[in-house]
Amino acid sequence: MSTRAVLEVIALGVEDAVAAQAGGADRLELVTDMAADGLTPPVETFAGIRAAVDIDLRVMLRLADGFAAGDAEDVARLVRTARAMRAAGADEFVLGFLDADGGVDLAAVERLVAELDGCRWTFHRAIDRAADRDALRKQLDGLPGLDAYLTAGSPTGVDDGLPTLLAEAARHGEPGYEPQIMVGGGLRLEHVPGLKAAGVGAFHIGGAARPGGWGEPVSVAAVGEWRGALDGE
Template identity: 30%
Template sequence: MMEWIVENKQDAVQAEKLGADRLELIASYPVGGVTPSIGLIRQVVDAVTIPVQVMVRPDAYSFVYTEDLKNVILNDIKLLKSYGLNRIVLGANKVDRTIDKDLVERAIEQNNEINITFHRAFDELSDLQKGYKDLIPYKEHVKRILTSGGSANCTQGLPVLKKLVQLQRETNGPVIMPGSGLNAETIGDIHQEIDADEYHFGTGVRIGGSMTAGFDPDRIENIRDVLKSDGKHKV
């Protein structure tokens, strides 16, 4: 399973044609992504047939939210639900660097069909394995966790990612989806080491490694070849 980041309709249509399995729709990639406009969301979702996970993040300053910002998040989720959109990318922590389970529970309570990717707020937790266990009770709705193993990228976070994938399989909990720094050069070693079920790509599938450029079919094919071979050959 390959999920790719997109920021507009053109990206989304091209990604589907090139074989993306799922999209993450965001605005403002340089700051890690924030909530896109409802007009953009509807345009992208109407343009493709593959699943689209929509980022719900009101600002790029912190993953610790005030009550007012929590209400913004919940209202955005409610609005998306009114359009039949239940796939959400969400993450929130408490000041003590643990999962904000209150917000997760409130999101689920107001939309029992919600399909959540807990995003890289997860990487700022003080204990990632504890954070994973805290999310297991919500696995019917928190389907996956986007993480680089608490490091700047997946290569640096590889030992932790390996433990998290093992924990996923031991507990049958949310899927660990590695993301950050994945490209044709790194995916072989990472996949061979951790054998994750899903991977998340941003600049690694783009021409020149730039989000402002289109997708690179050659790099995508290289990545796909590596994943099909279980990472046994490198590009």
């Protein structure tokens, strides 16, 4: 029996979250400020969404545009943010930081992961900007809670990243390749059959759930179309 593919939808607020769940989303990624590619939302936004839906929620831990964690005070702010989200009931997260050379900022990631105390989390598209994807995966191998990589396979999106995504899917189960590949970033419906055939089991959409653009809320019908495609309907 095949396992149902995971559909994760970006939610900016309660209206998005309710629509995404109604359309068949399995999980939400909670962010604010898509002009900066998604930052940590206020705790109040998380609490409102958590009260409105019963699907899984992953909260972004990112306080500034770009993929640098910042200086010691910035990392301390991230830790305090994670602590506040945990206190409000958040139990799944999204994070990822690189150093100036494009390597993983392991010190910052480990500090945050320690604060998460075993919660499940996704390493996001910082991997698509990494100098060495394989090295990054192996450095993060074994960190508590890491169960997914959100990736397009390329900084420019899935069209360019498909060969990388297919190659990494073929390595699933090797050290560093146990976490689920969740494809997102320029993902289109026509990409789905080939990715599913390669064993990819998780898909992430943002703009694709909003036919009217980022100024409009998530469309139940748009999410439903993706649900149908993932389920082979």
